[in-house]
Amino acid sequence: MKIDRDLFPGVTKLPYFKALTSDKKITRLDRPEKIMVPLKQHIGTPCPSLVEAGESVEMGQKIGRAEGGVSAAVHTPYSGEVLDIKEYPVGPEDKADCVVIDVADEQPDKFTEQIRDPEVVNSDEVIEIVKEAGIVGMGGAAFPTPVKLQPPEDKTIETVLINGAECEPYLTVDHRLMLEKAEKLIGGAKLLLKASGAEECMIYTEDNKLDALEAIEEANDDPRICVDTVPTKYPQGSEKMLIQAALDKQVPSGGLPFDIGVLVQNVGTTIAIFEAVAYDKPLIERVITVSGQNIAKPGNHMIAIGTPISHVLEQCGGIESDEPTLVLNGGPMMGVAMDDFSIPVMKGTIGILAIPASMEKTKKMRPCVRCNKCNEGCPVLIYPSYLSVCIEEGRLEEAAEVWDIFDCIECGICSYVCMSHRPIAQQIRRAKQEIKAMREQAAEGGS
Amino acid sequence: MSIDKSPIKTSPAPHFHSGVTISSAMTDLFIALMPITIVSLFMLGPQVLILLATCVTGALLGEVAARKYKGEEITLYDGTALITGVLLALILPPAPWWAMVPLYTIGGFFSTAIVKEAMGGLGRNRFNPALSGRVLLLFGRNALIYMVPFILSISEAFEPYLHELEVIDLVSAATPLYAASEGLAIPEISSMFLAYEGGAPAETSVLAVLAGGIYLIVRGHIKPHIPVSVISTFFIMALIFSGQPFFHLLGGGLFFGSFFMATDWVTCPLTSKGQIIYGVGIGILIALFRFFIADLWVSPGGVAFSILIMNGFVRYIDKLTARPKYGQQRRD
Numbered sequence: 001m002k003i004d005r006d007l008f009p010g011v012t013k014l015p016y017f018k019a020l021t022s023d024k025k026i027t028r029l030d031r032p033e034k035i036m037v038p039l040k041q042h043i044g045t046p047c048p049s050l051v052e053a054g055e056s057v058e059m060g061q062k063i064g065r066a067e068g069g070v071s072a073a074v075h076t077p078y079s080g081e082v083l084d085i086k087e088y089p090v091g092p093e094d095k096a097d098c099v100v101i102d103v104a105d106e107q108p109d110k111f112t113e114q115i116r117d118p119e120v121v122n123s124d125e126v127i128e129i130v131k132e133a134g135i136v137g138m139g140g141a142a143f144p145t146p147v148k149l150q151p152p153e154d155k156t157i158e159t160v161l162i163n164g165a166e167c168e169p170y171l172t173v174d175h176r177l178m179l180e181k182a183e184k185l186i187g188g189a190k191l192l193l194k195a196s197g198a199e200e201c202m203i204y205t206e207d208n209k210l211d212a213l214e215a216i217e218e219a220n221d222d223p224r225i226c227v228d229t230v231p232t233k234y235p236q237g238s239e240k241m242l243i244q245a246a247l248d249k250q251v252p253s254g255g256l257p258f259d260i261g262v263l264v265q266n267v268g269t270t271i272a273i274f275e276a277v278a279y280d281k282p283l284i285e286r287v288i289t290v291s292g293q294n295i296a297k298p299g300n301h302m303i304a305i306g307t308p309i310s311h312v313l314e315q316c317g318g319i320e321s322d323e324p325t326l327v328l329n330g331g332p333m334m335g336v337a338m339d340d341f342s343i344p345v346m347k348g349t350i351g352i353l354a355i356p357a358s359m360e361k362t363k364k365m366r367p368c369v370r371c372n373k374c375n376e377g378c379p380v381l382i383y384p385s386y387l388s389v390c391i392e393e394g395r396l397e398e399a400a401e402v403w404d405i406f407d408c409i410e411c412g413i414c415s416y417v418c419m420s421h422r423p424i425a426q427q428i429r430r431a432k433q434e435i436k437a438m439r440e441q442a443a444e445g446g447s
Numbered sequence: 448m449s450i451d452k453s454p455i456k457t458s459p460a461p462h463f464h465s466g467v468t469i470s471s472a473m474t475d476l477f478i479a480l481m482p483i484t485i486v487s488l489f490m491l492g493p494q495v496l497i498l499l500a501t502c503v504t505g506a507l508l509g510e511v512a513a514r515k516y517k518g519e520e521i522t523l524y525d526g527t528a529l530i531t532g533v534l535l536a537l538i539l540p541p542a543p544w545w546a547m548v549p550l551y552t553i554g555g556f557f558s559t560a561i562v563k564e565a566m567g568g569l570g571r572n573r574f575n576p577a578l579s580g581r582v583l584l585l586f587g588r589n590a591l592i593y594m595v596p597f598i599l600s601i602s603e604a605f606e607p608y609l610h611e612l613e614v615i616d617l618v619s620a621a622t623p624l625y626a627a628s629e630g631l632a633i634p635e636i637s638s639m640f641l642a643y644e645g646g647a648p649a650e651t652s653v654l655a656v657l658a659g660g661i662y663l664i665v666r667g668h669i670k671p672h673i674p675v676s677v678i679s680t681f682f683i684m685a686l687i688f689s690g691q692p693f694f695h696l697l698g699g700g701l702f703f704g705s706f707f708m709a710t711d712w713v714t715c716p717l718t719s720k721g722q723i724i725y726g727v728g729i730g731i732l733i734a735l736f737r738f739f740i741a742d743l744w745v746s747p748g749g750v751a752f753s754i755l756i757m758n759g760f761v762r763y764i765d766k767l768t769a770r771p772k773y774g775q776q777r778r779d
Binding site for chain 2 (some may be wrong): 008014015092125166169178215240244250251252253254255294317319320321322323324325326327328331332333334336337338339354355357359360362363366367368369370371372373375379380381382383385406410412415416417419420421423425426429
């Protein structure tokens with residue numbers, strides 16, 4: 001089955017720059033001397049710390065306990081000594097309690113041997129192991145995986161979709177994982193089928209990664225699993241867009257994939273699930289693409305959670321340019337520009353990029369000329385042009401009620417194509433927060 | 448570490464931009480207007496240059512004056528006022544220079560100062576500025592017809608000038624449509640398609656207009672919905688109501704109007720369905736003006752009137768044809 005349907009509108013082709021790292025094998029960097037493991041790396045409740053300053057910890061030891069329904073445990077990636085537990089910045093506008101660990105010189109050799117046969121574990125056991133291992137979605141959102149595996153009683157999962165689309169420019173994490181760990185990916189897919197009770201599993205990649213497709217096809221020994229490509233088109237890797245391309249179904253507005261019987265997992269997450277079950281390995285490290293025109297040595301690296309970004313940049317030769325540079329946590333379309341590199345790598349960190357600031361082609365904002373490019377490119381079929389004007393004029397209620405601001409997935413296409421250089425995506429992000437705050441205030445005032 | 452060597456900037460996502468700007472889009476529009484401008488220069492001679500110069504001057508002055516008045520930044524660099532001037536020039540008939548210099552400058556000025564800037568500014572005007580300027584001048588000329596006896600009563604000396612303006616005998620030298628209505632020889636269909644000497648610059652070659660229109664479609668600035676629906680609707684009407692469908696198809700400003708005027712971003716619908724409704728509406732109106740009320744003095748401006756009338760409905764059409772968002776679409 002070949003998908004040649006073009007199901008979401010727009011033909012926005014981005015410059016991809018994936019060749020910078022797409023043939024670079026995943027390698028390990030030198031160990032940092034000190035790491036800083038945040039106790040909240042996921043969407044949901046922060047973890048209470050299980051350790052105290054001065055305590056020795058061992059690689060893989062749980063240092064933060066999952067709290068409440070939506071949370072994920074945190075483990076230390078290295079053996080060493082806890083120096084401090086304090087609040088530190090973990091993003092440009094984000095702070096979290098972090099366990100600072102002095103990394104020991106000698107590290108044990110753990111999680112490399114299979115200790116459990118994935119064939120014999122049952123569905124409940126898989127979910128329990130995933131919970132213990134602190135696994136979250138590794139495509140960027142960092143939503144706790146066990147929550148996705150246990151939909152409400154009245155919903156059943158029929159199809160598992162494994163998302164290897166990786167549509168953001170530069171990033172080659174999933175591409176390399178599919179090439180190098182295809183067997184583990186298939187193993188993880190089988191576990192997902194088991195845990196969710198689904199009948200079929202489809203692994204999708206964009207058609208610019210045909211070598212990955214071949215590798216997975218070769219490793220696949222399960223008739224319930226099929227592998228296919230979707231057109232290379234941003235934002236194909238967004239959950240909703242992938243579901244549409246793969247199954248020709250749409251997630252209802254305001255709903256979740258399980259409402260239409262679908263479970264979507266990222267390639268990295270699927271492999272982490274396999275490793276948790278087979279090697280009893282918690283989520284303590286992940287693959288990150290370090291790339292961009294201004295980085296000295298681009299590559300794909302296995303990096304321990306908690307490693308300071310400054311250490312990663314240093315290990316990759318630093319930033320090699322005199323021109324103004326943007327250092328991004330994530331891809332160029334949805335990633336966050338940072339200027340404080342002390343922040344740590346987290347479970348949801350997909351890439352660290354150093355790109356020329358000139359890529360933004362910043363110009364003065366002009367009035368909307370109704371050129372329609374944003375509306376044509378909008379994958380969720382709302383009207384960014386009207387939203388932008390509405391927000392500019394302060395009509396926030398209209399933005400929410402008439403123009404469906406909360407359906408926006410913040411992919412950034414509207415800003416990318418806007419010939420009036422209107423920061424539409426940024427306007428929408430900010431307005432969403434304001435509307436939410438306004439509504440909360442109104443609710444408090446009313447009660 | 449060499450991080451510090453490079454100045455680090457921060458900004459909100461996304462960090463890429465397509466590079467297409469209003470000015471670059473206007474450059475494309477300018478390129479699309481080149482074929483018809485060049486053909487009209489050959490067919491109508493250097494008068495076209497005076498036409499362009501007066502309209503563009505008027506349009507630029509209009510924008511500067513209006514924005515100064517409103518206390519806003521002068522934004523001639525985006526090329527939108529220039530394009531309005533060129534569009535207006537291409538749909539006006541050449542006239543004696545002493546008439547063009549004051550009148551057409553006023554037309555250009557009116558287009559940008561009143562229709563664009565005073566009615567909301569860039570992106571907010573409801574009516575096409577160039578077409579509005581054209582209609583203003585048409586009204587002016589037709590008003591002159593009624594004033595002929597009055598002017599002649601002041602002095603007989605004005606008569607040759609009024610003849611030169613063609614307001615006395617009304618046999619405009621030129622346009623094939625006039626020729627037909629006056630029972631004069633109808634030009635060859637093939638020459639109307641390739642190159643014809645008469646009418647406004649935009650009417651000299653359907654082929655050149657088509658070339659420019661296709662360029663705009665290829666560059667992604669317009670979609671074929673509007674021109675195709677306008678032209679095909681009109682052609683069907685012409686088949687039914689006139690004996691010379693091809694003549695009517697190629698005569699007048701139909702092609703230029705459908706490709707360059709009806710597709711103006713600011714004054715056309717956003718939705719594909721809406722664009723088709725809008726195009727069909729324009730096609731029907733043009734046919735109405737040409738086949739049923741041709742005797743009315745508005746008929747030379749049939750295309751302009753039709754588009755301007757439909758401009759008035761654009762907001763309602765957009766509202767009626769708004770697409771369902773993702774997650775609300777019924778799939779068969």
